[in-house]
Amino acid sequence: MKKYQGYFIDLDGTVYKGKDRIPAAARFIRRLQAAHKTILFVTNNSTRQPSFVADNLAHNHDIHVSADNVYTSALATADYLDGIAGDRRKVYIVGESGLAAALQAKHFELTNDDEEVQPDYVVVGLDTNTNYHKLEQAVLDIRAGARFIGTNGDSNLPNERGMTPGAGSLVKLVEYATQKKPLMVGKPQTTIMKMALQKCHLSVDDVLMVGDNYHTDIEAGINVGMDTLLVYTGLSKPADVKREKVQPTYTVESLDEWSVQ
């Protein structure tokens, strides 16, 4: 097994299952911390701020990291836009506080749906308070020339009600109504991975991507040329993964099986 300096790690299905703990994951994180590895939780969830995610890990899952160890698709979107925007800093968002805070921290100005200001970018992420009027505004702004960005393509979000619509479902609405393809930031796209590497000052060969979902976590690693570790504690099942053309670099049933070099 190769020695990795950094670990990019998915959250739901990998280090916890909804509200349930995965004790092997907590042990895995402690071993990484003892070995002074760079740890970054890379998550498609754009709705919550990193400090909230870190608090949840500490209080409910006995995983003790700082907000700086959490990298959301919202942060990746803000970092990506910050790199290309120059003085084009007006953004209209469909999204929650995590996305708004990430963009504002990078000095973007959020336009709203009541004023006649044409934004430079429209970012669509999950917003469980969204409505027709907000989505209409996103569509009109993109049709008027704003560049269309999607935080992540997840079709669903598992919660206590069931498989509710994810960010990708809102993106699909806007895509169909604008007939424009968005730039997608989250896994399995490479933007979030490149921005995460930049944040950690690591190169792709130094990092292992760890996750439970072949089609987001593992494909994100494959797409960016990063080694991958699939753990079968979440969504993907061995029989399904075996049918994939490109296999994960490593697979384990539990993160206890992984020996940190």
Added chain:
Amino acid sequence: MKKYQGYFIDLDGTVYKGKDRIPAAARFIRRLQAAHKTILFVTNNSTRQPSFVADNLAHNHDIHVSADNVYTSALATADYLDGIAGDRRKVYIVGESGLAAALQAKHFELTNDDEEVQPDYVVVGLDTNTNYHKLEQAVLDIRAGARFIGTNGDSNLPNERGMTPGAGSLVKLVEYATQKKPLMVGKPQTTIMKMALQKCHLSVDDVLMVGDNYHTDIEAGINVGMDTLLVYTGLSKPADVKREKVQPTYTVESLDEWSVQ
């Protein structure tokens, strides 16, 4: 030119343009009325009730017909479901009053998003007051077994703000979040055409489909085996239509050119 007993006629782009009149269309309708033809305005718009559509035609476009001459995708949805539902009559809708009224007139019971009643069908149409919670309910109901129906697939609705999201855009969100294909009722699908023929007691050979949009009106006629008349007062342009494999039966620049046999 063949003699047709009935005329199915599109509305926007064909008999009016938004708020603007198309005088040749009003003359065309009067000639059809003088010749005692069966007239049915066949529209994908599910939001308004037929009486409202007839009033608008009378007051703003000098076209005088009864509500019975208007056939919306909402009425077609209700007629279609009435034919297959038996005693499975619980329906959850994303839609406005036109859709609700059409289903209630056929004795369907509308479920709402506050109660724990599993509907037999979920119908998604345009609803400019919709929100995440209502769309989430549609997704959960379909995932729990309700059959998924879309009133129409229009990506956009032209209005004073621009090209706002149409029913088809809401359908796409639900389709992506459920990974289920809906049965689509409106043009260019054949369900609305078959239901309209049933309503008029006419066979497909007796009717001419008249419209301005190749991809909805004309394709609906082609798909059901009905002759078609494309009028170039709306969306489709001659150069685009010439590239289509299947041509309209007839094309005119203005409905004044059409001689009623």
